């Protein structure tokens with residue numbers, strides 16, 4: 001049984017497990033189940049019509065923003081039967097047999113597990129930014145020595161040169177996610193009386209914002225937009241924070257979030273996890289400088305599901321209007337997160353859309369209005385070690401002012417995972433800020 005205790009003005013809801021495992025299990029049976037939801041959504045989406053208004057809109061926008069990789073991304077987004085799912089193991093359950101079973105079925109580990117900081121990867125002698133900053137301009141030479149623009153690489157990963165050992169910093173060996181090269185469907189985890197669930201199904205690109213957050217044992221962490229809770233679960237797999245505050249403004253989704261946490265995390269950790277249902281934009285003011293790490297997995301125009309809008313043309317038109325408002329909300333959430341993190345702390349901003357206006361342009365706007373924040377470069381830390389699994393796009397280059405800002409700067413505004421055949425993960429954009437004062 002889940003109990004929400006309202007704590008004074010902050011209306012913090014303390015998340016608790018029921019003491020009786022029997023009651024706990026009974027409660028689960030009647031819960032909406034996020035994994036089933038995910039699979040059901042895929043099945044429903046595959047039988048739903050593609051929404052032409054949305055597709056035309058995407059073609060226009062993403063054709064321009066993503067250039068040569070849009071047609072293959074489009075093909076993936078339009079074909080739900082090719083979508084892959086990652087299986088994140090629950091470190092609080094006994095998963096030895098499951099791991100062997102998955103390996104026997106051809107699943108492999110997304111992340112290296114031999115210990116912290118052990119990934120082998122490839123590092124370029126110099127970052128190839130120049131190339132990407134000029135994708136829509138002619139040029140003769142880049143830091144990689146490309147001289148011919150007639151065969152540009154399709155993605156950031158394509159152009160990265162090979163070897164030199166490196167690592168996946170901050171990566172805890174306890175975060176284990178298995179993926180399959182084919183779109184193999186794995187069943188949702190069964191309910192077992194009194195037992196925690198063994199795994200969580202997710203888009204493997206969802207782990208990138210959590211890896212970028214780099215939570216360490218003892219950190220105070222805020223997950224500002226938390227439901228249904230996939231990233232909160234991933235956070236708690238990577239480390240044991242002193243405090244993990246999961247916030248979700250929508251009350252129904254907040255219940256869903258609580259149930260997710262309840263079914264994966266042991267009671268012994270309940271005193272370190274809180275669930276609240278506040279507007280995320282208020283945290284910077286309510287709890288200034290209180291956290292070491294803040295994740296803003298922002299509400300966005302979810303490209304995968306919006307392409308299959310249930311309500312036809314009318315709903316698509318409504319969503320396209322909403323879409324215009326999203327960057328304002330996203331920037332407000334991000335500014336609030338920067339207010340809630342302590343000086344020296346870290347904020348990760350992420351979305352599951354390819355849209356430059358909700359990604360790089362939000363980051364740009366917030367950078368311009370928050371002098372106390374600066375961006376980190378995630379290429380060596382995430383793109384290089386994980387390019388084998390994900391297709392990373394070049395930064396948004398259609399926006400002249402953005403390109404101009406970036407061209408004198410080796411930092412990018414973020415990294416973008418673009419779904420591609422055989423690597424259908426994403427869309428996922430992420431950017432990491434450090435609060436310097």
Ligand SMILES: C[S@@+](CC[C@H](N)C(=O)[O-])C[C@H]1O[C@@H](n2cnc3c(N)ncnc32)[C@H](O)[C@@H]1O
Pocket residue numbers: 206224225226227228229230231232247248249250253278279280281297298299300
């Ligand atoms: C992309 S989803 C988060 C997914 C979640 N992080 C996960 O990994 O499962 C964005 C969430 O933000 C919530 N949201 C929207 N506006 C918000 C606000 N002003 N404050 C807090 N949450 C908000 C939405 O209801 C939605 O559940």
